[in-house]
Amino acid sequence: NAGVTQTPKFRILKIGQSMTLQCTQDMNHNYMYWYRQDPGMGLKLIYYSVGAGITDKGEVPNGYNVSRSTTEDFPLRLELAAPSQTSVYFCASSRSDYGYTFGSGTRLTVV
């Protein structure tokens, strides 16, 4: 049982490049989330999904897009990378009545 799997673990992007952060969970959780964590700050919600085909914006959605075509997968897309998107990104999932399970994170640097 792998839990929540994120790839890649590290990535360096140039300004204006695009990339997709992958997130997969094998726990059949309905709810999935993308957070970013900046130094000295708590986690901030980017997007979330309550089930396949349903997504909604969190606190800091600008510059990102998501899709949820299956229960298992919740990729996060950066279309035009900016230095302000340098951060650590965490994907998480939950059932409606249990605590969250987090992925191991993706450290992204935009130069």
Added chain:
Amino acid sequence: EDKVVQSPLSLVVHEGDTVTLNCSYEVTNFRSLLWYKQEKKAPTFLFMLTSSGIEKKSGRLSSILDKKELFSILNITATQTGDSAIYLCAVERPAGGTSYGKLTFGQGTILTVHP
């Protein structure tokens, strides 16, 4: 806007000390308060608190929630160097409507335990 504030922001102690970490919150709808421990990678779940006054305990860690005063504390007794980590507090909104179990996190408390 939901708000979660943790204190202190950082704490340095020696092995064997007891520490108390604080979390206060202001939320429009409350379902639960969660504590996480974050070492080098992803946060790991410690406790979920939903009711006031009921202490949750796991080994040397314990936590309690006060829904009237809107705060929670996390206690760690007989600290060890392995307790060094960032401790995150988060408040969860209930599912339903447009809010589906979303978490709002505090800034975290950085705990350093010296041998």
